[in-house]
Amino acid sequence: MLERNGVRVYYEDHGEGIPILLTHGYAASSRMWQGQVEAFSGDYRLITWDQRGHGQSDSPEDLSEYGESVALDDMAALLDTCGIERAVIGGHSLGGYLSLAFLLEYPERVRALVLLGAGPGYRSDEAREGWNEYCEERAQAFDDKGLDALGKGTEVQDARHRSAEGLARAARGTMKQVDARVMDSLKGIVTPTLVVVGEKDRTFLAASDYMAKKIPSAVRVVIEDAGHAANMHQPEAFNAALRTFLTGRLGKR
Numbered sequence: 001m002l003e004r005n006g007v008r009v010y011y012e013d014h015g016e017g018i019p020i021l022l023t024h025g026y027a028a029s030s031r032m033w034q035g036q037v038e039a040f041s042g043d044y045r046l047i048t049w050d051q052r053g054h055g056q057s058d059s060p061e062d063l064s065e066y067g068e069s070v071a072l073d074d075m076a077a078l079l080d081t082c083g084i085e086r087a088v089i090g091g092h093s094l095g096g097y098l099s100l101a102f103l104l105e106y107p108e109r110v111r112a113l114v115l116l117g118a119g120p121g122y123r124s125d126e127a128r129e130g131w132n133e134y135c136e137e138r139a140q141a142f143d144d145k146g147l148d149a150l151g152k153g154t155e156v157q158d159a160r161h162r163s164a165e166g167l168a169r170a171a172r173g174t175m176k177q178v179d180a181r182v183m184d185s186l187k188g189i190v191t192p193t194l195v196v197v198g199e200k201d202r203t204f205l206a207a208s209d210y211m212a213k214k215i216p217s218a219v220r221v222v223i224e225d226a227g228h229a230a231n232m233h234q235p236e237a238f239n240a241a242l243r244t245f246l247t248g249r250l251g252k253r
Helices: 030-040 068-081 094-105 125-150 164-175 181-188 202-214 235-250
Strands: 002-004 007-009 011-014 019-023 045-049 087-092 110-116 193-198 218-223
Touching: 002 068, 007 068, 011 030, 019 030, 019 068, 019 094, 030 045, 030 235, 045 068, 068 094, 068 164, 087 094, 094 110, 094 181, 110 235, 125 164, 181 202, 193 202, 193 235, 202 218, 218 235
Parallel strands: 019 045, 019 087, 087 110, 110 193, 193 218
Antiparallel strands: 002 007, 011 045
8 A cells, every 4th residue: 555645545566677557447446457467567567556536545535635636646656656767657548548647747757658548638618517527427326326336347347446435536536627738738748659449439439549640659559349448358459559569669678
């Protein structure tokens, strides 16, 4: 456990080599990366973690203990705790957005980016408001139904959350968005970037295409016969794409 201001954040540290910090999406947990831990920890150092309100991490009652900036500082603190100055920063869905935001906040700590089934946020105030209304709906569903509100997504099925209340707070505090600065930063990214999306992930196909076109250094890979959690639906194809990217852009170790 990493402890920050009395809040404990769960993480795992596997392997040796070039470090990779992987952040899960909303309502998932670090368990969604087990296939990558098994495939890469012989050659790389993989750090996985549970965001606040998720998995085995704490779910503080104070909503100010959540939020994008808090999550980014948790990520930086994890690197510090593991003695890592720079890492490949990767994430799924919300975790992918946070990875982009982390690059904006801590550019000197990012060696490469891996964005899976993710988007860069919204430029339109109206679209952002619609997203934030969706976040509130998700939060209210956890308030009303408890963990029965998780849904059927592959990445959430084995997340092993301790608290539905934490997931509700994370939706209200971490998942909501306030501006377009992440989207506006894409064209200035020079960091090697891998954009991956499942061919059946219709919610994020357009967003992935947009990011790949805007980020000058981006490589886009579409995983066949895969949905939102492409790393879990087609782990061999995802792992092959990730290994090709890491080896080509960073070297083997």
